[in-house]
Amino acid sequence: MSRxxxxxxxxxxxxxxxDRLVQAVVFxxxxxxxxxxxxxxxxxxxxGFSFIATEFDVSGFFLSQNWRPTSESNPTYxxxxxxxxxxxxxxxxxxxxxxxxxxxxxxxAEFATGRVREVLKILVELLAAIPSVVWGFIxxxxxxxxxxxxxxxxxxxxxxxxxxILGLMAAPIMTSIAxxxxxxxxxxxREAAEAMGATRWQVIAKVVLPAAKNGxxxxxLLGVGRGFGETMAVLMATGHSVNIPTSIFDSVRAxxxxxxxELGETAVGSPHYQALFTIGIFxxxxxxxxxxxxxxxxxxxxNK
Amino acid sequence: xWKGVLAEFATQESNAAPAAIRTRDLxxxxxxxQALFDxxxxxxxxxxxxxxxxxxxxxxxxxxxxxxxNERLGYVRIAGSIDVMGNNIFAPDVxxxxxxxxxxxxxxxxxxxxxxxxxxVLFGHRLHEANKAAENDVVxxxxxxxxxxxxxxxxxxxxAIGLSLEEQQKLCIARLLPVKPRVLLMDEPCSALDPKGTExxxxxxxxxxxxxxxxxxxxxxxxxxRASEECVFMLMGKxxxxxxxxxxxxxxxxxxxxxxxxxxxx
Numbered sequence: 061m062s063r064x065x066x067x068x069x070x071x072x073x074x075x076x077x078x079d080r081l082v083q084a085v086v087f088x089x090x091x092x093x094x095x096x097x098x099x100x101x102x103x104x105x106x107x108g109f110s111f112i113a114t115e116f117d118v119s120g121f122f123l124s125q126n127w128r129p130t131s132e133s134n135p136t137y138x139x140x141x142x143x144x145x146x147x148x149x150x151x152x153x154x155x156x157x158x159x160x161x162x163x164x165x166x167x168x169a170e171f172a173t174g175r176v177r178e179v180l181k182i183l184v185e186l187l188a189a190i191p192s193v194v195w196g197f198i199x200x201x202x203x204x205x206x207x208x209x210x211x212x213x214x215x216x217x218x219x220x221x222x223x224x225i226l227g228l229m230a231a232p233i234m235t236s237i238a239x240x241x242x243x244x245x246x247x248x249x250r251e252a253a254e255a256m257g258a259t260r261w262q263v264i265a266k267v268v269l270p271a272a273k274n275g276x277x278x279x280x281l282l283g284v285g286r287g288f289g290e291t292m293a294v295l296m297a298t299g300h301s302v303n304i305p306t307s308i309f310d311s312v313r314a315x316x317x318x319x320x321x322e323l324g325e326t327a328v329g330s331p332h333y334q335a336l337f338t339i340g341i342f343x344x345x346x347x348x349x350x351x352x353x354x355x356x357x358x359x360x361x362x363n364k
Numbered sequence: 365x366w367k368g369v370l371a372e373f374a375t376q377e378s379n380a381a382p383a384a385i386r387t388r389d390l391x392x393x394x395x396x397x398q399a400l401f402d403x404x405x406x407x408x409x410x411x412x413x414x415x416x417x418x419x420x421x422x423x424x425x426x427x428x429x430x431x432x433x434n435e436r437l438g439y440v441r442i443a444g445s446i447d448v449m450g451n452n453i454f455a456p457d458v459x460x461x462x463x464x465x466x467x468x469x470x471x472x473x474x475x476x477x478x479x480x481x482x483x484x485v486l487f488g489h490r491l492h493e494a495n496k497a498a499e500n501d502v503v504x505x506x507x508x509x510x511x512x513x514x515x516x517x518x519x520x521x522x523x524a525i526g527l528s529l530e531e532q533q534k535l536c537i538a539r540l541l542p543v544k545p546r547v548l549l550m551d552e553p554c555s556a557l558d559p560k561g562t563e564x565x566x567x568x569x570x571x572x573x574x575x576x577x578x579x580x581x582x583x584x585x586x587x588x589x590r591a592s593e594e595c596v597f598m599l600m601g602k603x604x605x606x607x608x609x610x611x612x613x614x615x616x617x618x619x620x621x622x623x624x625x626x627x628x629x630x
């Protein structure tokens with residue numbers, strides 16, 4: 061190595077090898093995301109495929125509310141009630157989360173300064189990191205008796221309970237993204253509006269929110285995606301009974317929770333097993349579309 | 365109030381016209397850093413006064429005190445007084461909305477709001493006036509005044525961001541006019557523009573003089589010389605000299621002024 065001559069152009073030192081190694085590792089890391097998502101898609105499609113090919117009919121699957129996979133004589137696989145459960149819980153969750161998260165984001169981005177702001181941001185991120193089973197636990201052991209007592213209903217595990225829990229779960233991530241969207245609005249807009257005499261609130265309502273509307277919409281959609289995909293908390297807080305809700309005090313069952321609760325007890329390859337995977341494909345498709353839409357909106361690509 | 369102002373001016377030697385902006389012992393701190401020292405200025409009504417001086421001398425800070433926009437930073441402390449058209453803008457019962465109605469501001473970088481051209485012009489107007497019926501006239505009048513009407517009249521509902529920088533800056537001036545301000549503050553309004561745009565905006569500023577008192581910060585000596593009637597030279601947070609522009613550029617009183625004008629520093 062120490063022989064150095066003028067013609068030693070092809071000499072490679074340690075840094076060259078380290079550089080190559082790091083490049084390779086980083087490449088594998090980057091490409092793995094794509095490999096995994098394709099892998100997951102292939103896996104759940106393959107598991108659910110023979111169900112789709114044989115027993116699956118669109119109206120029976122999507123439009124029937126009879127989810128009776130364990131019936132001896134005549135098992136039926138209708139997910140309408142499960143879809144209604146997921147949708148009602150997610151819808152209520154958004155009603156809870158949108159005002160909370162937009163309010164928090166506006167406060168953090170536009171009003172709070174210095175230490176208050178930093179502490180709030182850390183707290184919001186901390187909230188986002190609470191495991192969902194803990195939220196489910198809160199729903200089960202705190203919200204449940206409260207709802208029974210306050211509203212005088214027989215069961216506290218219902219749409220209301222799960223909606224509130226899920227709303228509080230989704231709020232931190234929505235707050236984070238909404239705050240980023242507000243922070244991305246250039247300060248010169250605020251300055252211009254203030255110099256014309258606009259009050260703080262007028263600046264926010266007339267300038268900042270309209271300018272950030274794409275980002276805010278993206279934040280809401282990501283919250284919806286979170287709500288659709290959440291499993292453990294809704295499993296624990298909804299009451300887990302197949303039912304199309306007529307009020308917020310009805311117990312429901314979510315798509316995700318159904319998979320989580322039943323998959324372990326089915327025979328691999330049985331119609332039930334495959335039906336659960338078909339639900340998986342359905343969930344995958346919905347969350348994929350929601351997240352993609354959110355992403356495109358955040359990037360400001362819209363088809364007019 | 366007016367009588368007091370006029371009486372004071374009667375005793376001063378040259379300026380017969382009342383002051384549009386009058387400061388008394390204005391001191392300003394950013395946190396612990398003092399940016400302005402005992403500023404005593406009378407900016408005459410209806411003329412263009414330019415503020416010159418090297419970077420960091422406090423001219424923008426002074427400008428941003430006159431409509432109290434620098435208070436949005438939160439750590440600014442001010443002592444002394446600023447009277448605009450004879451009214452102390454720091455009086456406890458003063459409404460910022462009314463101050464900013466009287467004192468419009470044009471920024472260094474054109475900053476049209478992310479709205480349509482029309483909504484930009486009407487933004488300030490709508491803060492003061494709920495009457496929708498007059499809006500079309502207001503838009504046309506303001507845009508005509510800044511010589512922009514013929515160019516944009518067919519695309520009033522398109523985003524203002526689509527205009528050229530020169531047009532954006534004119535729009536930023538136009539949106540101040542509907543509320544009929546008395547004073548226009550301009551913080552290097554041409555520094556983001558090309559020579560042609562600079563010329564056009566300077567011409568516009570010259571057209572507006574008389575109707576409005578204009579206080580303009582500039583780094584450009586030539587611009588100060590050709591586009592202002594009085595000139596204020598600031599250095600290290602203090603006013604060094606305030607005279608007619610012609611006088612300052614021909615026979616400056618202070619050595620610092622002369623050195624700066626001749627480009628020995630700054």
